[in-house]
Amino acid sequence: MIDRETAKKEVEESCGKGWLTLVEILYDNIPTEVSITEIFQKYGKLEIRYEGESKHFEELARNLSYISEKICEICGKSGGYSIIDGWETTLCDFHFNTSKAKKKYRKQE
Ligand SMILES: [Zn+2]
Known part of the structure; x- marks a missing residue:
């Protein structure tokens, strides 16, 4: 079982702050019969x-x-879906454009 604070810390360290709201919503709605084992x-x-x-x-x-x-x-x-030096990620225009990666790819929407 991963508690809310650990989950937020792990998500923030591996991605950033962008998805913390989603983690909050998830933890606000956990039924008693469910426990989170991994979030990444x-x-x-x-x-x-x-x-x-x-x-x-x-x-x-x-x-x-x-x-x-x-x-x-x-x-x-x-x-939107982006690839930064081979790493699949989701970035806004600003963070995609300012990334210092050698190779960048973005799906055109
Ligand atoms: Zn961004």
Whole structure:
């Protein structure tokens, strides 16, 4: 079980502050039968792993993961799928343009 503060710390250290609101929403809605086991960035999305059964929570976790694909993981502004030196991420225009990576790619929307 990862508690709220640990989850926020891990997400902030691995991505940035951009998705902390999503983590808050997740933790505000955990049913008693569910416990979070892992929360991390994968393929530019927030990946949430947990134990326990809850249809409602399953949908919430899926929705938050989907929303994370549209939110810059560094600052929380509107973002899009980006590849920075081979690392898949979600960045806003500012953080994409100011990244010092040698190779950058952004999906055109
Ligand atoms: Zn940003």
